Amino acid sequence: LSSGINAEYGGHQDTVMGMDSFLQERVVTVGARDKTLRLWKIQEESQLVFNGHKNTVLDCVSMLNEEHFVTGSQDNVLCVWHIKKKKPAITKLNAHSPGSWISAVAGLKNTECFISGSNDNSVKIWACAANYRTMECIKCIEVIGTINAIVVSADNSCFALGVGQEHKMGRWWSNKDARNKILLYPMVIEDEVDR
Numbered sequence: 001l002s003s004g005i006n007a008e009y010g011g012h013q014d015t016v017m018g019m020d021s022f023l024q025e026r027v028v029t030v031g032a033r034d035k036t037l038r039l040w041k042i043q044e045e046s047q048l049v050f051n052g053h054k055n056t057v058l059d060c061v062s063m064l065n066e067e068h069f070v071t072g073s074q075d076n077v078l079c080v081w082h083i084k085k086k087k088p089a090i091t092k093l094n095a096h097s098p099g100s101w102i103s104a105v106a107g108l109k110n111t112e113c114f115i116s117g118s119n120d121n122s123v124k125i126w127a128c129a130a131n132y133r134t135m136e137c138i139k140c141i142e143v144i145g146t147i148n149a150i151v152v153s154a155d156n157s158c159f160a161l162g163v164g165q166e167h168k169m170g171r172w173w174s175n176k177d178a179r180n181k182i183l184l185y186p187m188v189i190e191d192e193v194d195r
C-alpha cells in the first residue's frame with residue numbers, strides 16, 4: 001500500500017456515513033444530512049447522485065451486486081436501488097418497529113438478500129423479488145441493543161453484528177439492558193418464515 005493519496009472525490013455536503021463497493025471500480029456512499037447517495041465511477045472520475053430518502057439522516061449502504069444496493073435511514077426506511085435509476089426500485093416504510101432508526105445494512109453478495117439492524121432490538125433478513133420490485137422480511141432475530149454494524153462473510157455462510165447500548169454516532173438513547181459486544185451467527189434460514 002502506498003502512503004500517498006491516489007485520488008480525492010468531493011460532492012457530499014455532510015459526513016459520509018457509509019460506503020461499499022463490489023467488483024468493478026465503483027464505490028457507493030451515503031451522506032448523513034445531505035440525504036444523497038452517490039455512486040462514484042473511479043476510472044471515469046465521475047459520480048451519479050441519487051435522491052430518495054426525505055427529511056432524514058442516511059446512515060448505511062451496502063451493495064447486493066453490481067447493479068443493486070440497499071440503504072437504511074433514521075426514519076426507519078429501507079430502499080433498494082438500481083444503479084441506472086435515480087429513485088429507489090423498492091421503498092419499505094416502517095421496516096423495523098415504529099420509531100426505529102435503521103443503523104446498519106449488509107448485502108449477501110450476488111443474491112437478492114440483505115440484513116438490516118436498528119435500535120429496536122432486532123435484526124431482519126430480507127429477500128427481494130427477482131425483478132427487484134418487492135421485498136419481504138424472511139427472518140427476524142431478537143438482539144438486545146442497537147445494531148451498529150453488520151458484516152457478512154465472503155461466502156455468505158455467516159454474519160457478525162456490532163451491538164451497542166447506544167448509536168455509533170451519538171448518545172440519543174441508552175439501552176441499559178444491552179451489552180457492547182460482537183455476535184456471530186450462521187446464515188441459516190428455516191423453512192418457516194418468521195415475521
